[in-house]
Amino acid sequence: xxxxxxxxxxxxxxxxxxxxxKDKNMKxxxxxxxxxxxxxxxxxxxxxNMISIAVGSKVIVQAKDAHDAAFLSKMLYLKDExxxxxxxxVKEKDLLxxxxxxxxxxxxxxxxxxxxxxxxxxxxxxxxxxxVGIGVVVTMSEDKRVTVVSPIDGSxxxxxxxxxxxxxxKIDDKEIEGKTLEQVVAMIKGDAGTSVILxxxxxxxxxxxxxxxxxxxxxxxxxxxxxxxxNIGVITINQFESNTYDEFxxxxxxxxxxxxxxxxxxxxxxxxxxxxxxxxxLDRLMGKSIIVYTQDKNGNKExxxxxxxNKIDLPMAVLINxxxxxxSEIFAGALQDTxxxxxxxxxxxxxxxxxxxxxxxxxxxxxxxxxxxxxxxxRNIHGKGIVPDVVVPMEEEALSAEGYSLAADPQFLKAVETxxxx
Numbered sequence: 065x066x067x068x069x070x071x072x073x074x075x076x077x078x079x080x081x082x083x084x085x086k087d088k089n090m091k092x093x094x095x096x097x098x099x100x101x102x103x104x105x106x107x108x109x110x111x112x113n114m115i116s117i118a119v120g121s122k123v124i125v126q127a128k129d130a131h132d133a134a135f136l137s138k139m140l141y142l143k144d145e146x147x148x149x150x151x152x153x154v155k156e157k158d159l160l161x162x163x164x165x166x167x168x169x170x171x172x173x174x175x176x177x178x179x180x181x182x183x184x185x186x187x188x189x190x191x192x193x194x195x196v197g198i199g200v201v202v203t204m205s206e207d208k209r210v211t212v213v214s215p216i217d218g219s220x221x222x223x224x225x226x227x228x229x230x231x232x233x234k235i236d237d238k239e240i241e242g243k244t245l246e247q248v249v250a251m252i253k254g255d256a257g258t259s260v261i262l263x264x265x266x267x268x269x270x271x272x273x274x275x276x277x278x279x280x281x282x283x284x285x286x287x288x289x290x291x292x293x294x295n296i297g298v299i300t301i302n303q304f305e306s307n308t309y310d311e312f313x314x315x316x317x318x319x320x321x322x323x324x325x326x327x328x329x330x331x332x333x334x335x336x337x338x339x340x341x342x343x344x345x346l347d348r349l350m351g352k353s354i355i356v357y358t359q360d361k362n363g364n365k366e367x368x369x370x371x372x373x374n375k376i377d378l379p380m381a382v383l384i385n386x387x388x389x390x391x392s393e394i395f396a397g398a399l400q401d402t403x404x405x406x407x408x409x410x411x412x413x414x415x416x417x418x419x420x421x422x423x424x425x426x427x428x429x430x431x432x433x434x435x436x437x438x439x440x441x442x443r444n445i446h447g448k449g450i451v452p453d454v455v456v457p458m459e460e461e462a463l464s465a466e467g468y469s470l471a472a473d474p475q476f477l478k479a480v481e482t483x484x485x486x
Contacts, residue, residue, distance in 0.1 A: 139163060165244060173433050174204030174245060175419050181427035183246040186253065191305055197253040198260065199282040200226055201335035203389075203415075204245045206447075213413060214333035214387030215464070216284055217302055220277045227460040228333065228387035228413070229267030236261050254279050268459075289315035292470055296480055297324035304337030304391040309344050316348065316376075326379040326483035328476065329395070332409060332463065336390025339418060339437075343368045346398050351375045353402050356394050358418055358435040366435075380405035381479035384450060385460060389413035396450045397439035406482040407452045409475045416446030454478055 143159050161180045168178040179187055189195040199219020205211045212230040215222035234240060235251045243251075252260055262275045286308035288300040297319035301312070319327065339356075346355045350370040357367040382396045382405050393412050399405035416438075421431045438444050456475045462468065470476050 168430065169244060174206075174208075175417065175431065175433050177244065177246055177431055179246060179429045179431075183250065184423075184427060184429040186246075186250065187421075187429070194281065194283050195253070196256045196279055196281050197249075198224070198277045198279060199284075200252075202232065202245065202249065205231075208241075210240060210245065210248050213335040213389050216282060217300075217333070217464075219282055220280050222464045224275045224277045225461055225464075226262075226264065226275070227267060228385070231265040231267075232262055233265055233272065234261075234263035237263070256281050285311075287311035287315050289319060291319065291322055291324060292328075292480070295323075295325045295485065296483065297322075297327040298330065298470065298476075299327060300330040301334055301392075301395070303334060304339075304341045304345075304395075306338065306341070308337065309341050312345050313348065320376070324378070325485045326381075326480075327376075328381045328383065328479045328483070329405070330383040330476070331388045331392040331395055332383050332385040332475075333387035333460070334389070334392040335387065335413075336392055336415065339368075339391060339394065342391040342394050346370060346395060348374045349376055349380065350398065350402055350404050353398075354440040355398050356437050356439065358437045360435040379483040379485065381482050382407050383475055383479055384409045384412045384452060385458070385475075386410060386413055386449075387460065388450070390415045393445055393450050394437065394439075397443065397445060400450065400453065401440040401443070406454060406479070407450060408454045408456055408479040408482060409452050410455060410457060411451050412445070412449040414445055414447050414449035416444045416448075454482060 143156070143163075146159060147154055147156065161178075164178045165180075168176055186195070198221040199216035200221035201213040201216070202210050203213050210232040212221075212226050212228055212232070214228050215226050232240065232248070235248065238251070240248050240251070252262070254260060256279055259276050259278050262277065263272065264275055265272050284303060284305075286301065286303050286305060288302075290298050292298050299312070299315050299319070301308070316327075343355050347370040352372050353370050355368045355370050357365050359365045380399065382399055384392065384396050384407060388396065388409075389412065393415065396407050396412065400407045416436055417433050418435045418437050419431045420434045421429060423429045436444050436446060456478045458473070458475050462473075
């Protein structure tokens with residue numbers, strides 16, 4: 065803390081020798097006082113503008129702001145208090161990671177998170193398309209409940225009957241209330257061949273049941289395609305990740321080479337993914353238009369546009385349901401607003417915000433919600449979802465039921481009907 069000292073010059077002057085010497089010494093005294101004040105002010109400036117905070121022998125931050133320095137000093141003091149006085153040993157790294165997680169959690173946004181080394185490695189695994197788990201995408205709802213967004217096609221979670229909207233209450237009979245989404249995901253994952261018991265509240269009837277699910281290696285293939293009834297192309301998009309665009313173009317070109325007369329895109333149960341990937345895919349389907357735009361808290365807008373260069377000239381339809389989220393909603397919303405495709409199914413999930421993921425280059429990372437996104441017509445669908453042009457109810461469990469076929473899928477058949485192919 066800086067201290068201020070008052071100097072009473074009159075008192076000191078009264079103690080000086082007779083006048084002749086007094087005048088001379090007065091000049092030196094004033095000079096010394098001025099120098100001392102300058103040095104004092106300079107030292108105060110330097111110390112208050114470069115306050116080092118250390119953990120052990122390492123300086124972790126040099127704070128230029130006294131308020132920040134006081135806060136960091138308080139945090140590290142409390143860390144030392146825990147390590148010194150808590151009745152069990154606590155690792156310093158766990159406390160510091162916990163402080164960082166708490167700061168992100170204080171934002172109150174389930175999509176804004178800090179990832180420690182294990183959590184960030186798990187996230188990267190999933191983005192790369194291969195990991196061990198039950199193959200279910202989950203989110204944290206506004207009321208802090210872990211909710212299924214969608215099970216991955218063919219995964220143990222889908223085979224167990226989990227659907228969008230189911231709420232996970234416990235894992236292996238352990239309460240998960242108060243845990244972050246990343247901590248819950250880590251509890252669900254494990255070694256291949258081992259089991260995990262989920263206590264689930266079903267969306268359909270609010271019944272609470274236990275599901276024992278065997279973990280497997282989940283290999284997520286982004287795209288499947290086929291030709292229905294000889295002339296209808298079908299492209300199922302499971303996610304929008306780094307490999308999705310190349311798979312999509314291969315599938316699309318393959319269908320066009322077979323002279324299909326129309327295409328149905330199925331993004332039911334697709335939880336989303338990377339915004340730049342869905343934008344590239346839409347540029348291949350749309351005419352000259354806004355694809356999507358984002359807006360941050362300062363009103364800054366960024367637009368993504370398509371051109372006429374690669375537009376396909378075929379009737380199109382898109383299938384959505386409550387498991388279609390984020391990038392899937394960008395996909396459906398852009399084609400709906402521009403009337404390039406008819407949207408069929410049930411209302412989508414309703415995630416209209418964008419996150420930025422950052423790698424800290426030390427094994428950790430974080431993601432922050434940085435903006436909202438809007439469809440070409442200026443719609444923000446966060447918390448609302450995309451309402452289909454043609455609503456066709458269908459139980460989501462039917463998509464993974466034994467014996468499922470496109471020929472018996474009422475949503476798909478309606479989508480084909482909207483193509484109006486003779």
